[in-house]
Amino acid sequence: MKVTPFYGCMIPIKYPQMEAAFKRTMPNLGVELIELEGFTCCPDPIFFKAKDVLGWLTVAARNLCVAEEAGMDIVTLCSGCTATLKEAVFLLAEDEDLKKKVNKRLAKIGKEYKGTTKVEHAVVVIRDELGIDRVRESVTRPLEGVKVAIHYGCHLLKPSQIMHVDDADYPSILEDLVDATGATPVSHEEELLCCGKGCIDDDMPLDMVYSIFSSIRDSGADCMGLICPTCFSSFDLGQIVVGRKRDTKFDIPVIYYFQLLGLAQGLSAEDVGLGLHKVKADRVLERVGAV
Amino acid sequence: MADKKKPVEIDFEFRERLSAVLGGNHHNYCYQCGACVAQCPAARYSDRFNPRSIMLDALLGRGDVLLGPDSPIWLCTNCYSCYERCPQDVRPIEVIVALKNMAYEDEAAPGEVTSFTQNITKTGLSGMVTPAVQKMRERLGLPELKQVPLDELLKILED
Numbered sequence: 001m002k003v004t005p006f007y008g009c010m011i012p013i014k015y016p017q018m019e020a021a022f023k024r025t026m027p028n029l030g031v032e033l034i035e036l037e038g039f040t041c042c043p044d045p046i047f048f049k050a051k052d053v054l055g056w057l058t059v060a061a062r063n064l065c066v067a068e069e070a071g072m073d074i075v076t077l078c079s080g081c082t083a084t085l086k087e088a089v090f091l092l093a094e095d096e097d098l099k100k101k102v103n104k105r106l107a108k109i110g111k112e113y114k115g116t117t118k119v120e121h122a123v124v125v126i127r128d129e130l131g132i133d134r135v136r137e138s139v140t141r142p143l144e145g146v147k148v149a150i151h152y153g154c155h156l157l158k159p160s161q162i163m164h165v166d167d168a169d170y171p172s173i174l175e176d177l178v179d180a181t182g183a184t185p186v187s188h189e190e191e192l193l194c195c196g197k198g199c200i201d202d203d204m205p206l207d208m209v210y211s212i213f214s215s216i217r218d219s220g221a222d223c224m225g226l227i228c229p230t231c232f233s234s235f236d237l238g239q240i241v242v243g244r245k246r247d248t249k250f251d252i253p254v255i256y257y258f259q260l261l262g263l264a265q266g267l268s269a270e271d272v273g274l275g276l277h278k279v280k281a282d283r284v285l286e287r288v289g290a291v
Numbered sequence: 292m293a294d295k296k297k298p299v300e301i302d303f304e305f306r307e308r309l310s311a312v313l314g315g316n317h318h319n320y321c322y323q324c325g326a327c328v329a330q331c332p333a334a335r336y337s338d339r340f341n342p343r344s345i346m347l348d349a350l351l352g353r354g355d356v357l358l359g360p361d362s363p364i365w366l367c368t369n370c371y372s373c374y375e376r377c378p379q380d381v382r383p384i385e386v387i388v389a390l391k392n393m394a395y396e397d398e399a400a401p402g403e404v405t406s407f408t409q410n411i412t413k414t415g416l417s418g419m420v421t422p423a424v425q426k427m428r429e430r431l432g433l434p435e436l437k438q439v440p441l442d443e444l445l446k447i448l449e450d
Contacts, residue, residue, distance in 0.1 A: 009418050016424075020433055039439065041415060047404050047407040050400065053313045105447040105449075108446050154371055200403055
């Protein structure tokens with residue numbers, strides 16, 4: 001199948017290892033990535049939306065137009081981009097007057113949003129369009145014996161009336177995808193807790209990171225598996241910061257799903273850029289024989 | 292909390308202003324059931340944040356509380372649990388976002404919001420594409436990042 005990836009900003013700029021892992025694993029699932037030029041920031045669903053919600057929606061609609069003009073559906077790699085673009089699709093379908101207002105602005109740059117492009121996070125495309133068996137078939141080095149603590153993040157699932165991905169309280173998509181790599185998905189008490197990144201406060205986000213990582217430590221998992229760069233930015237460094245404050249060391253590597261998949265498809269740690277992470281995944285690599 | 296001896300005063304002008312912002316009008320649907328509170332992570336970690344109280348203050352039109360320097364709205368984690376739970380389609384987070392828009396307009400938003408959004412209005416992206424970024428990408432075998440159509444983005448930000 002052919003899809004257009006929407007990389008956003010955070011992955012290509014801050015965590016390009018996630019982009020590399022995605023690009024190296026998707027073709028092994030039979031996906032052809034059709035790259036398009038002309039996308040801007042989605043824009044981010046927290047700060048830019050907090051500044052100007054109508055501007056946020058219009059910029060999102062412009063990005064959708066870029067794919068629409070090429071007749072392509074969008075696959076997202078970041079939960080924030082997913083939230084923005086899917087909410088834009090929802091709002092513009094819900095309110096005809098709003099769509100007219102947005103299109104009036106888009107007309108200034110010769111664009112019109114019609115509402116024909118579908119947006120889904122890559123993990124949803126895999127589950128719904130390709131099937132999880134396709135993942136299993138692509139695995140050449142099963143991640144046997146690796147216990148992966150799942151972190152869902154908020155924006156993949158909620159609000160379910162927009163996202164339509166899974167049961168927001170009892171999701172299973174990430175457990176199923178991790179299981180397909182040969183690893184053992186580990187549910188834990190705080191797997192649905194927010195990473196805290198959107199909260200503007202000195203203490204609260206770190207308190208949440210502490211709860212999540214204490215919960216993962218109790219679960220006996222070897223690493224955390226996630227699908228969102230914003231959550232990653234809270235956790236990779238955040239567990240070190242909060243560990244220093246509270247006199248503990250978590251040492252739990254945080255791994256993006258496509259990096260796990262890459263390892264399972266026989267890619268090296270360098271191929272998926274694991275060396276760029278603050279918390280090193282050496283134990284996981286040793287266990288799967290990827291050292 | 293309001294003084295029980297005094298009649299409740301409602302600032303309808305504030306509510307009209309809130310209702311005019313995209314998503315803000317849904318505050319009118321709130322019947323104060325509190326379903327939004329149970330799963331709210333910000334309420335779990337801070338006594339200062341309670342989405343039901345914020346919706347009540349919105350219904351009363353208490354701009355001093357909601358847009359003032361100690362406003363709780365910035366503690367919202369944007370997790371969408373309240374939207375998920377609300378039986379009235381208030382979409383509390385979207386009302387909070389509308390309140391944030393008003394605060395931004397009043398120049399009362401925290402510096403984090405201004406600095407982050409400035410990146411987007413200066414480059415079209417939320418982060419800075421530095422030579423170090425390009426080098427890191429090159430090492431990973433990824434193509435160089437190109438400039439994005441900032442001019443188009445800026446043109447559509449205004450009516």
